[in-house]
Amino acid sequence: MGDLDALLASAQSHLVVARFAEAKADADAAFLLDPGDSRVRELYQNVYLAHGIRLVGEARERRRREIELRGKAGEPFEDTEDVRGLFQEAVDAFERVLAVNANNPKAWSLKAQALFRADRANREAAVAAYDNALKALDASVPEGPLRDVGRRNLSRDRRRIEARCPRCDDTGFCPECTGSGWRVTLGFRRKCETCLGHGICKRCGVL
Ligand SMILES: [Zn+2]
Ligand SMILES: [Zn+2]
Numbered sequence: 001m002g003d004l005d006a007l008l009a010s011a012q013s014h015l016v017v018a019r020f021a022e023a024k025a026d027a028d029a030a031f032l033l034d035p036g037d038s039r040v041r042e043l044y045q046n047v048y049l050a051h052g053i054r055l056v057g058e059a060r061e062r063r064r065r066e067i068e069l070r071g072k073a074g075e076p077f078e079d080t081e082d083v084r085g086l087f088q089e090a091v092d093a094f095e096r097v098l099a100v101n102a103n104n105p106k107a108w109s110l111k112a113q114a115l116f117r118a119d120r121a122n123r124e125a126a127v128a129a130y131d132n133a134l135k136a137l138d139a140s141v142p143e144g145p146l147r148d149v150g151r152r153n154l155s156r157d158r159r160r161i162e163a164r165c166p167r168c169d170d171t172g173f174c175p176e177c178t179g180s181g182w183r184v185t186l187g188f189r190r191k192c193e194t195c196l197g198h199g200i201c202k203r204c205g206v207l
Contacts, residue, residue: 004033004040011043020054023047035100045097045104052093052107056114059086067181067199079118087118103140108133109154116161120170123161130158160204168201175201 011026027047030040063083091114097107112129115122133154141147164170173179174195181199183192191197 004030004037007033008039008043011047015047020047020050024051041100044100045107048093048096049104049106049110052090052097052110052114055086055090055093056110056117059083059090060117062086064198067179068197070180084118087114090114091118103136105133105136105140105150105154108136109157112157112161120172127158127162130154130161134158165201165204167203170204172201172204174199 007026007030011023011030014020014023014026024047027040027044030037031044034040063079066080066083091111094107094111094114097104098111101107108129112126112133115129116126134151137147137150137154141150165172168175171179174181174192176194177183177192177199179199181192181195181197182189184190192199195202
């Protein structure tokens with residue numbers, strides 16, 4: 001198992017200096033070598049959680065840039081293929097974690113968020129993922145204050161998405177500028193002050 005130890009050590013050294021792509025390559029190789037090893041499984045889960053979180057961040061950033069580039073007030077906004085693809089890749093990353101450990105509450109809740117952020121048509125699947133996160137929490141964290149805090153946070157996040165947002169008619173976009181981030185008064189265009197130009201609904205701001 002010398003190879004495995006070397007891969008694990010290499011992955012750690014990459015993670016310490018935030019070389020995520022290299023760490024992920026090591027985690028993939030280690031997982032191929034011995035998917036049953038507990039250290040490998042832990043590394044693999046951590047690496048793919050981080051990978052998914054980065055992808056969601058990238059999707060949101062790109063979506064924001066697209067809103068800014070459009071810069072036309074009054075037009076509803078739609079994601080490009082790029083943004084949709086990034087959200088999908090993120091969901092895939094969280095599912096990889098869950099394939100290794102179905103009782104990873106973080107992976108379930110991140111999957112729920114990514115699904116809902118990507119498209120509200122996914123509400124039902126996102127709520128179901130939060131329910132699974134709660135079950136996974138009970139299965140993986142012993143009774144006590146840590147579990148209680150986790151339960152509270154997950155329940156709050158679940159409540160935020162379980163019903164349609166009345167403020168933005170559940171579009172997720174700022175109702176004042178219909179998601180463009182811009183407003184026009186007397187022919188002058190200015191950044192929307194309600195959403196600070198992000199085009200995102202303040203109440204359900206989970207885009
Ligand atoms: Zn809203
Ligand atoms: Zn606005």
